[in-house]
Structure formats: structure tokens, C-alpha cells
Amino acid sequence: MFRNQYDTDVTTWSPTGRLFQVEYAMEAVKQGSAAIGLRSRSHVVLASVNKAQSELSSHQRKIFKVDDHIGVAIAGLTADGRVLSRYMRSESINHSFTYESPLPVGRLVVRLADKAQVCTQRSWKRPYGVGLLVGGLDESGAHLYYNCPSGNYFEYQAFAIGSRSQAAKTYLERRFESFNESSREDLIKDAILAIRETLQGETLKSSLCTVSVLGVDEPFHFLDQDSIQKVIDTFENVPEEEEDGGEAEAEAAAAEQGGAGDQDVAPMEM
Amino acid sequence: LPVWFSINADYFFLQFTIPIDNGDSVKTAEADSQRTLYPYVTGTSIVAIKYKDGVLMASDMGGSYGSTLRYKNIERMKAIGKHSLLGASGEISDFQEILRYLDELVLNDNMWDDGNSLGPKEVHNYLTRVMYNRRNKFNPLWNTLVLGGVKNGESYLGMVSMIGVSFEDNHVATGFGNHLARPILRDEWHADLSFEDGVKLLEKCMRVLLYRDRSAINKLQIAKITEEGVTVSQPYSLKTFWEFKAFNNPTAGAEGSW
Numbered sequence: 001m002f003r004n005q006y007d008t009d010v011t012t013w014s015p016t017g018r019l020f021q022v023e024y025a026m027e028a029v030k031q032g033s034a035a036i037g038l039r040s041r042s043h044v045v046l047a048s049v050n051k052a053q054s055e056l057s058s059h060q061r062k063i064f065k066v067d068d069h070i071g072v073a074i075a076g077l078t079a080d081g082r083v084l085s086r087y088m089r090s091e092s093i094n095h096s097f098t099y100e101s102p103l104p105v106g107r108l109v110v111r112l113a114d115k116a117q118v119c120t121q122r123s124w125k126r127p128y129g130v131g132l133l134v135g136g137l138d139e140s141g142a143h144l145y146y147n148c149p150s151g152n153y154f155e156y157q158a159f160a161i162g163s164r165s166q167a168a169k170t171y172l173e174r175r176f177e178s179f180n181e182s183s184r185e186d187l188i189k190d191a192i193l194a195i196r197e198t199l200q201g202e203t204l205k206s207s208l209c210t211v212s213v214l215g216v217d218e219p220f221h222f223l224d225q226d227s228i229q230k231v232i233d234t235f236e237n238v239p240e241e242e243e244d245g246g247e248a249e250a251e252a253a254a255a256e257q258g259g260a261g262d263q264d265v266a267p268m269e270m
Numbered sequence: 271l272p273v274w275f276s277i278n279a280d281y282f283f284l285q286f287t288i289p290i291d292n293g294d295s296v297k298t299a300e301a302d303s304q305r306t307l308y309p310y311v312t313g314t315s316i317v318a319i320k321y322k323d324g325v326l327m328a329s330d331m332g333g334s335y336g337s338t339l340r341y342k343n344i345e346r347m348k349a350i351g352k353h354s355l356l357g358a359s360g361e362i363s364d365f366q367e368i369l370r371y372l373d374e375l376v377l378n379d380n381m382w383d384d385g386n387s388l389g390p391k392e393v394h395n396y397l398t399r400v401m402y403n404r405r406n407k408f409n410p411l412w413n414t415l416v417l418g419g420v421k422n423g424e425s426y427l428g429m430v431s432m433i434g435v436s437f438e439d440n441h442v443a444t445g446f447g448n449h450l451a452r453p454i455l456r457d458e459w460h461a462d463l464s465f466e467d468g469v470k471l472l473e474k475c476m477r478v479l480l481y482r483d484r485s486a487i488n489k490l491q492i493a494k495i496t497e498e499g500v501t502v503s504q505p506y507s508l509k510t511f512w513e514f515k516a517f518n519n520p521t522a523g524a525e526g527s528w
């Protein structure tokens with residue numbers, strides 16, 4: 001995408017009918033570190049790559065609990081993500097208070113999308129620079145949605161956003177048809193395997209990823225590092241047997257590539 | 271100003287005016303609207319029970335204007351959405367106002383068109399919030415509401431009063447029903463009543479109310495809500511018995527009295 005004379009304001013159309021500021025906002029999502037979501041009939045798993053500014057700092061939080069039955073993973077400008085998570089928590093708790101009943105995910109997602117749309121049609125605002133993977137449970141089952149800075153939202157069986165998410169998406173595309181009937185454990189394993197795809201050569205360790213689960217009879221919660229490591233151990237130790245399509249195993253590489261490729265990422269994006 | 275004296279448990283009377291804050295910086299007594307002080311046209315008891323397939327609710331069709339039994343065709347039970355039934359005693363106009371609120375609620379719920387729908391629990395809690403908030407502003411909706419329903423096989427029966435007191439139970443009653451019907455229900459209600467037994471039990475309660483509640487009339491409806499939906503019966507009347515010996519010749523023991 002190149003600079004042009006129609007990209008200064010979000011309220012300026014290009015001659016070809018595009019709003020460049022909105023598209024640039026979507027670029028910001030691609031710069032953030034990867035976030036992945038998958039769902040079965042009864043569970044939703046959200047996972048993200050832990051990225052830290054430097055070795056000295058802690059990693060950025062990318063997955064938030066919105067309610068017992070809703071969680072959200074973000075990629076892009078985390079400050080925008082935090083603010084939207086607070087909005088979602090507020091909507092959810094207000095609904096629970098008035099109706100003593102959990103807010104259906106689909107309705108929350110629409111409100112979120114409408115909020116994002118407003119920022120694409122006001123000259124004094126800018127679009128939110130964050131993509132949200134909203135996972136939740138309601139009367140009609142488990143759902144996973146992706147909310148875009150453009151104000152669009154889509155429902156998915158599985159999706160990945162952020163940098164190097166294409167590798168994860170390729171993995172998920174091969175496997176998604178079985179997800180609906182997946183067990184909770186298989187779903188978690190697939191999420192971690194998808195995360196591994198985005199690391200591209202780096203050794204997969206439990207300290208590098210955050211995994212969260214929610215499901216029928218299981219309120220949203222994070223998996224602890226030990227549980228994640230146990231799942232990793234089931235496939236990291238027997239490379240050839242567990243692979244689908246035979247990607248190179250990361251163990252041999254041992255090169256800690258960590259943050260090497262990310263020097264050109266703005267500090268505010270994670 | 272007319273003041274009604276009545277022994278009906280729903281009423282209590284405030285004898286002073288409280289101005290409503292409209293946001294005007296200068297408040298004049300005449301410009302302010304008054305808050306609800308006392309009810310005008312009222313419905314008497316509602317009685318409701320859970321039974322095998324759902325909930326049964328009974329009410330008479332009377333609207334009293336003080337001690338006058340003025341209106342005799344008031345439906346005090348209405349279906350709300352697909353899963354709920356609302357019965358009200360107290361001020362009829364406030365009941366109609368509540369129906370308008372719920373109409374909007376159900377409309378918006380339907381407009382989502384997303385497979386989710388408001389169940390009786392949600393409606394009950396919404397009403398609790400409305401009633402309690404009005405009470406906090408010293409401008410109550412002068413009703414005691416009974417909310418019954420069935421969703422996903424689960425029966426629900428609850429009550430909200432004009433001051434926002436809210437709870438669920440297997441059998442509820444409003445007004446005089448609390449004093450006359452509930453003792454009967456405490457003794458004779460049990461889980462998994464058949465439809466016929468449920469109706470018989472409600473009729474027993476309604477008959478006692480008819481004999482003893484001055485604002486009751488002998489024209490009642492029984493409503494049923496199950497997983498399939500709501501049905502409100504056609505109005506009918508209960509058989510009563512007045513041939514007690516003492517009624518036949520009331521002055522037998524005291525000539526000259528009446």
C-alpha cells in the first residue's frame with residue numbers, strides 16, 4: 001500500500017471507493033503478535049504468543065476475560081484493545097445485572113462492531129487499531145468471532161490474526177473440519193500447534209504462549225504453564241509421528257530468534 | 271381530595287406531595303407533576319402455582335374504583351414473548367404502562383433475530399429493576415406482579431412488589447391472596463400436579479377469595495403456560511353456596527336486627 005492523496009482523513013473516500021485510513025488501521029493489526037482462536041461445539045480456545053518489549057520487561061497481556069462465558073484475544077494497538085475490553089466487560093456486566101442472565105456473544109459482538117464503525121465515520125476520530133477475537137458461549141452453543149477495525153465482524157470455526165498468522169491459518173485450514181467434534185484436549189493441542197506455526201523455527205516453550213479455555217460448565221480461565229508444557233511435551237518429543245505434512249522440527253534449530261525480526265515494530269504495538 | 275380507606279393489603283397512603291426534579295433550576299409547586307400517591311382503578315389478587323407441565327395462574331376480571339366494582343372485563347394476565355406470562359394486581363393503568371415497556375423489550379429482542387430469546391428469568395429481573403428504580407424515585411408503579419414461564423423445560427415462577435421486593439417460589443399470590451390462598455397452597459401444593467389438580471387447587475383458592483375479598487368478582491380466568499406457549503381461558507364463574515342456615519334466616523336469634 002502506498003501513500004496517496006486520499007489517505008489523510010478517515011472521512012475521505014478514494015475514487016475507487018476505499019477508505020484508506022480504515023485499511024491502514026487493519027495493517028496495524030497485522031503488526032501485532034499472533035493471536036489464535038478455535039472452537040468446537042462446546043468449547044472455545046484462545047491462544048496468543050507472549051511478546052515482551054525486552055528481556056527486562058514482562059510480556060504484554062493479549063487475552064482478557066470479559067465474563068465467565070466470554071473471552072477476547074487482541075492483536076494490534078494493545079491500548080485500544082484494553083479500552084475495548086473494558087467496554088465489553090461493562091456491557092456484559094450491565095446485561096447480567098438487569099437480566100440475571102449472560103449476554104449472548106453475538107449481541108456483544110454487534111455492539112462492538114457498531115462502536116468501531118462510528119470511528120470510521122467521524123472526522124475527529126480515528127479507527128481502533130486492534131483486531132479482536134471474541135470467543136464465547138450462549139444458548140446456541142460456542143462461538144468465535146473476529147472484530148475488525150473497519151466495524152465488520154465475522155464468525156469463524158478457527159482464525160488467526162497478527163504477525164505470521166498466515167502460517168497458523170494454513171495449519172488451521174487443514175484441520176478445521178474436525179474441530180466441531182473435537183474434544184477439549186484436542187482443541188487445546190491444536191491451538192498450541194497453531195501457535196507453534198507462527199513461531200517459525202523458534203523452540204516452542206510454555207513461557208512463550210498464553211492459552212485460555214471456556215466451555216459448557218467451564219468458565220473462562222487461563223491454563224497454567226505446567227498444563228501448557230505437558231501438552232507441548234506430547235508432540236515436541238516425538239517430532240516425526242505427530243507431524244501433519246512434515247514441517248521441520250524446531251529442536252534442531254535452537255537459535256533463539258526471539259525479537260530479532262521485530263525491531264521495526266512500533267513500541268506501542270504488540 | 272378523595273381519600274379511600276380500605277383494608278386491602280396492597281394499599282398504603284401518603285398524605286403529602288413530593289416535587290419531581292425535572293432538571294429546572296427554579297422549582298415551582300404548580301409546575302411539577304405529582305408522583306403516584308394512591309391507586310385509582312385496581313385489580314385484586316393473583317394466584318399462581320407451578321405444576322407438572324409449567325405454570326398455572328388465576329385472576330378475576332374486576333377493576334375496582336375504590337370500593338365500587340366498576341370494571342368487570344379487565345384481563346389482568348398477559349403473555350410476554352414466547353416464554354412468559356405476567357399477571358398484575360394493583361393500579362391497572364400502571365400495569366398497562368408495564369406492558370408497554372415489555373412490548374418494547376420483546377420487540378428489540380425479536381429484532382436481533384439471532385436465536386436467543388428472553389426467558390421468564392430475564393423478564394422477571396428486568397421488571398425487578400424497573401420497579402425498584404421507580405420506588406427509589408418515590409414514584410412507584412403501584413402493582414404487585416407475578417411472572418411465570420417455561421423455557422427449555424424449566425418452569426419459573428416469581429413475584430415483584432411495588433417497592434421492588436422480588437423472589438421466586440413454587441406458588442405465589444398477591445394482595446389478599448397472600449393471606450387467604452397461600453395457607454391453602456402451603457398445605458395442598460406438591461410438585462408435579464396434573465393440570466386438572468392444579469386447576470382444582472386454584473379454583474379452591476379463588477372461591478375463598480370470592481367469599482372473603484370485597485373487591486373480588488365472580489368472573490375469573492385461568493392461564494396456563496407450558497413449553498408450547500400461553501393459553502388464557504375464557505372467563506367463567508365459580509359455583510358458590512349461600513344456603514347456610516344462618517344466612518337464610520339471619521334475624522332468627524335477634525328479632526328486629528338485620
